[in-house]
Amino acid sequence: MSKVRVLVGTRxxxxxxxxxxxxxxxxxxxxxxxxxxxxxxKGSPADPDRLYASQSSGWFGQVVQRSNDGGRTWEAVGNLxxxxxxxxxxxxxxxxxxxxxxxxxxxLEPSLGxxxxxxxxxxxxxLFRSADxxxxxxxxxGLRGHGSGPRWMPGAGGMCLHTILLDxxxxxxxxxxxxxxxxFRSDDAGGTWKPINRGLRSEHIPDPAAEVxxxxxxxxMHPSRPSVLFMQKHWDIMRSDDAGxxxxxxxxxxxxxxxxxxxxxAHEPETIYVVPIKSDSEHYPPEGKLRVYRSxxxxxxxxxxxxGLPQEDCYVNVLRDAMAVDSLDECGVYFGTTGGQLYASAxxxxxxxxxxxxxxxxxxxxxxxFA
Amino acid sequence: MIRVxxxxxxxxxxxxxxxxxxxxxxxxxxxxxxxxxxxxxxxxRGTMRDQVTRRRxxxxxxxxxGRDLSGESPEAPLPEAVAAGREPFxxxxxxxxx
Numbered sequence: 071m072s073k074v075r076v077l078v079g080t081r082x083x084x085x086x087x088x089x090x091x092x093x094x095x096x097x098x099x100x101x102x103x104x105x106x107x108x109x110x111x112k113g114s115p116a117d118p119d120r121l122y123a124s125q126s127s128g129w130f131g132q133v134v135q136r137s138n139d140g141g142r143t144w145e146a147v148g149n150l151x152x153x154x155x156x157x158x159x160x161x162x163x164x165x166x167x168x169x170x171x172x173x174x175x176x177x178l179e180p181s182l183g184x185x186x187x188x189x190x191x192x193x194x195x196x197l198f199r200s201a202d203x204x205x206x207x208x209x210x211x212g213l214r215g216h217g218s219g220p221r222w223m224p225g226a227g228g229m230c231l232h233t234i235l236l237d238x239x240x241x242x243x244x245x246x247x248x249x250x251x252x253x254f255r256s257d258d259a260g261g262t263w264k265p266i267n268r269g270l271r272s273e274h275i276p277d278p279a280a281e282v283x284x285x286x287x288x289x290x291m292h293p294s295r296p297s298v299l300f301m302q303k304h305w306d307i308m309r310s311d312d313a314g315x316x317x318x319x320x321x322x323x324x325x326x327x328x329x330x331x332x333x334x335x336a337h338e339p340e341t342i343y344v345v346p347i348k349s350d351s352e353h354y355p356p357e358g359k360l361r362v363y364r365s366x367x368x369x370x371x372x373x374x375x376x377x378g379l380p381q382e383d384c385y386v387n388v389l390r391d392a393m394a395v396d397s398l399d400e401c402g403v404y405f406g407t408t409g410g411q412l413y414a415s416a417x418x419x420x421x422x423x424x425x426x427x428x429x430x431x432x433x434x435x436x437x438x439x440f441a
Numbered sequence: 442m443i444r445v446x447x448x449x450x451x452x453x454x455x456x457x458x459x460x461x462x463x464x465x466x467x468x469x470x471x472x473x474x475x476x477x478x479x480x481x482x483x484x485x486r487g488t489m490r491d492q493v494t495r496r497r498x499x500x501x502x503x504x505x506x507g508r509d510l511s512g513e514s515p516e517a518p519l520p521e522a523v524a525a526g527r528e529p530f531x532x533x534x535x536x537x538x539x
Contacts, residue, residue, distance in 0.1 A: 105450055129500040129534040130450060130488040146454065146484035150492045 074396045075140070075438040076414075077121065078406055079108035082430035084123055086141040091398055093416040096425045102144065103135065107174075110391055110434040113140075114180035114188075118438050122188055122204060124175035132174050134190075136204050147204035151175070151192055154211035160194065161223040170194045170214070177391060179234035182241075191231035195222060195248040197260065210260035213246070218265060218282045225249030225285050225304075232390055233289045237296040245299065245314060250285035253301070255314050266314030270303060288390040290332045292339035300342050300369070302332040302390070307344060309369050320369020325356050331393035335418060336401040336439075340368040343395075343403060343419060345388040353408075354385035362405070364419050378422035379413065386411070391434035398439055406432025443474060443519070444529040451489070451532065455482040460529060469524040471503065472515025489532060500535040 072091030078084065083101030102108075106125045114120040119140040125133040132151070135144045157170035173193040181187035186203040196214055198207040213219075222229060230249055237243035242259045245266075252267040270284045285304035292298065301308040301317065305328050308317040321327035326346045335341035342365050348356045355361060360379040363372040386409035396402035403415045410429040415422045442462040452458065463477045472495070479486045490497050495515065497503070502511040505523045510530075522528040 104453075127450065129448075129498065130454075131498060132487065133454065133484070149487045152493060 072398055073440045074398065074402060075113075075118075075440070076394075076404055076412070076425070077111040077113065077141070077434075077436040077438070078412060078429065078432060079111050079123070079391075079434035080406075080410070080430035080432050081107055084108040084111050084125075085426075085429060087412070087425055093396075093398075093402055093414060098426055099141070101430075102141070103133075106130075106133070108433065109174060110177050110436075112178050112180060112436045113438045114185040115182050116180070117185035118440065120180070120185040120203075122178040122180060124178055124190070126174040132172070134175065134178075134204050148200065148206050151190070151196075151198050151207050152209070153196060153214075154209040158214075159220055160229060161221060163224065165223075167220070170196070172196075173228065176230045176232045177234055179236065182236055182238055189234050189236075189244075191234050191246060193228045193230040194224075195229045195231040195251060197231055197234070197244075197246055199260065210256075212256070212261050213254060213263045216254070216263045216265075218251070221282055222248065222251040223283065233286070235289060235291050235296075235299075237291075238293045239296050243296070243313070245289060245291070247286040247289050247301075249287065250304075251282045252284040253286050253289060253314055266310070267317070268315065269310075269317035270301075270308060271306070271319075272304065287330045288332050290334045290342065292334045295339045298339065298368075300332050300334060302329050302344055304328065304350060307332065307369060320365070322365070322370035322372055324363055324372050329388075330390040331388055331405065333393045333395055333403065335403075336395050336397040337399075338366070338401075341366045341418070342369065343393065344372075345393070345405065347387060353387040358383050358385060360384040360386065360407075362403070362415075362419055362422075375415075375419040375422070377420065378415075389433055392432050394435045394437040396437045396439040398441070402437065404435050404437055406435045408432065442526045443469060443523060444526055445474070445478060446529045446531050447485075448532060448534045450534070451485060454484055454488065457482070462526075465524075469519045470516055471510060471513055471519060474519060474530060475515070500537060502533050502535065504531040504533055505529065 076087040083104040085100035109124045111123040121137040123135040159167035162168035177191040179189040190198040197210045233247035235245040244256045247253045254263045288302045297313040299310040307321045309320045333343045359381045362375040386407035393405040406412045408431040412425045445461040
């Protein structure tokens with residue numbers, strides 16, 4: 071029988087939430103790691119019972135947890151993320167040089183084929199990889215070392231590497247994104263990197279050809295078309311049809327093109343989802359109405375999806391890693407809010423219902439599908 | 442036997458309840474005690490002090506015998522009452538944040 075398992079990271083712990091394929095009745099398990107921030111939790115595509123979780127705290131630092139049984143039991147694995155060589159400096163908010171300092175793991179991306187191989191995107195921005203199930207971590211330092219690192223600057227949420235996309239058709243190709251440096255691509259399994267930000271326009275950057283400095287919030291890809299990328303930038307929804315070499319804006323008729331997450335339908339590579347947020351200084355939905363917007367045309371033409379979502383007095387945010395889709399025949403879409411609501415749609419976004427309403431602020435949502 | 446009291450989150454992480462006890466051969470120092478704690482509970486590495494610089498994490502402090510020992514050198518001997526097990530060594534999370 072088909073089922074789904076939703077992995078939710080919050081400000082005060084993690085939750086594992088499951089249902090059968092009908093997605094009507096949910097069993098909520100948690101909090102795991104109560105009181106700790108769980109920035110991200112994700113399962114291995116090669117072994118869905120292998121889960122990784124980033125557990126952190128301002129008091130006690132970073133812990134990485136691993137489960138081999140779908141989240142029933144966990145063990146702390148390696149939490150040492152040493153920058154390769156002398157870390158050097160990046161720009162601080164005022165433009166002064168600031169030493170690179172590890173703060174936390176924002177995103178864990180298990181490899182597509184090996185449960186023991188997993189990537190970690192960290193703050194201050196760097197990419198690490200473990201080949202032994204998280205016991206030890208090694209920096210893929212070609213990213214920071216590609217040349218522009220000293221010019222990178224943190225976004226308001228810190229200088230985080232928050233997006234890691236692995237190309238299923240090309241094992242050597244990895245896309246990552248950093249706030250506020252931009253997007254980068256490696257074609258040699260993380261050895262060397264190039265910025266892929268051509269076509270991005272950001273008001274605060276006077277040079278339209280700036281190689282770095284763009285505040286990319288999230289990138290999404292459909293596995294069947296890994297050269298087509300969709301981006302939620304600070305402002306602007308962007309699309310690339312050439313693996314990031316060039317981008318064009320597809321914000322179209324959105325009420326606002328500021329936001330954080332972006333996702334692609336599991337079976338329709340041209341169907342994408344965003345959650346428009348009023349502005350970069352007002353992190354809540356316009357008009358107090360929580361609406362997901364769906365484009366079935368790969369951007370530009372968007373429709374509001376509001377059935378089952380609060381349409382008055384709603385002032386929550388949806389963070390960049392807090393939206394996901396399942397891959398059941400009728401694609402399910404999920405997102406969590408900073409108000410602690412976890413919403414699900416079992417019909418590709420037409421109708422929504424809360425799975426649970428009163429969690430701590432949701433930082434991340436991932437979904438595992440068991441057909 | 443040196444007695445150690447960890448904050449709740451670290452007890453949970455280590456999977457322990459209540460006070461811990463450690464035997465340290467020779468002169469007992471703060472650094473030696475932290476080494477012993479991390480050796481027995483490797484999941485606590487990095488949660489009390491940086492794994493590379495060995496510096497105490499900023500929102501964590503060490504107390505014993507009514508004194509704040511947070512600024513002591515790792516090489517400094519623990520108070521005699523702690524080394525003798527009459528008083529516990531307290532690892533305390535700062536009261537800050539939410």
